[in-house]
Amino acid sequence: MSAAGSALAHGDFKCEVPVKEWKSQDDLQDKLKSEGWEIRKIKIDNGCYEVYGFDKMRKRKEVYFNPKTFEVVGEIKQD
Amino acid sequence: MRVWDPLIRLLHWTLVIAIATAWLSTLHLGFGWTHEPAGYVALGVITVRLIWGFLGGRHARFTQFVRGPSHVLRYARLMRHRQEPRHIGHNPLGGWMAIALLMGVASVGITGWLQTTDRYWGSEILENVHHQLAWALVALIAMHVIGVIATSLRHRENLVRSMFTGRKDAAQQDDVV
Numbered sequence: 001m002s003a004a005g006s007a008l009a010h011g012d013f014k015c016e017v018p019v020k021e022w023k024s025q026d027d028l029q030d031k032l033k034s035e036g037w038e039i040r041k042i043k044i045d046n047g048c049y050e051v052y053g054f055d056k057m058r059k060r061k062e063v064y065f066n067p068k069t070f071e072v073v074g075e076i077k078q079d
Numbered sequence: 080m081r082v083w084d085p086l087i088r089l090l091h092w093t094l095v096i097a098i099a100t101a102w103l104s105t106l107h108l109g110f111g112w113t114h115e116p117a118g119y120v121a122l123g124v125i126t127v128r129l130i131w132g133f134l135g136g137r138h139a140r141f142t143q144f145v146r147g148p149s150h151v152l153r154y155a156r157l158m159r160h161r162q163e164p165r166h167i168g169h170n171p172l173g174g175w176m177a178i179a180l181l182m183g184v185a186s187v188g189i190t191g192w193l194q195t196t197d198r199y200w201g202s203e204i205l206e207n208v209h210h211q212l213a214w215a216l217v218a219l220i221a222m223h224v225i226g227v228i229a230t231s232l233r234h235r236e237n238l239v240r241s242m243f244t245g246r247k248d249a250a251q252q253d254d255v256v
Contacts, residue, residue, distance in 0.1 A: 060197060
């Protein structure tokens with residue numbers, strides 16, 4: 001996680017990338033699927049891609065990604 | 080005279096704080112993590128209130144303030160002519176407003192909680208329903224506040240203060256106790 005990823009909560013993550021540099025949601029979806037994810041929903045929140053899904057351990061995940069680099073910006077921990 | 084018992088008052092203001100918190104937490108102000116806890120507090124309040132509606136004292140009980148349609152219509156008609164009697168507990172319209180608010184909060188809370196289950200995790204439909212219900216709840220709350228202010232003015236008493244102190248001026252001859 002990057003420094004921004006230390007924030008703990010909904011909407012506290014932020015990405016600042018010009019829209020023309022964004023990669024598509026489909027690309028992110030394909031990348032995560034190839035890592036064993038099941039994707040439920042991808043939204044745009046505070047300039048990040050916000051992904052709801054299950055990781056390869058079948059754990060519920062809500063993760064924010066940088067829309068250009070697909071780096072993890074932060075994750076909202078699920079119990 | 081005392082109308083609202085301490086539990087009712089505690090539940091009422093806890094609910095106000097919980098709903099305000101849940102609402103503000105969506106505004107990206109840095110306390111987004113409070114959204115779910117606030118929702119669960121609100122659901123807890125509703126649960127206790129429902130139980131108290133059967134076990135509580137006179138003015139806490141649903142049987143005391145939930146009235147049938149003919150009763151409510153008559154009250155509304157009297158209201159139009161500014162002849163409606165002062166009620167010590169909920170008046171017939173206020174009673175249904177209380178029920179609507181309880182149901183409203185419950186439906187927002189339950190649709191919120193469902194989104195945290197595996198089955199509905201990331202569900203677009205449920206998210207939309209949750210948002211629509213939340214806006215409907217805002218409308219209900221606005222009507223509730225308007226009703227409280229209007230009734231306060233009409234009978235020259237401060238109903239907001241009563242929800243803090245639990246007390247109202249003693250019933251007069253024509254009041255409904």
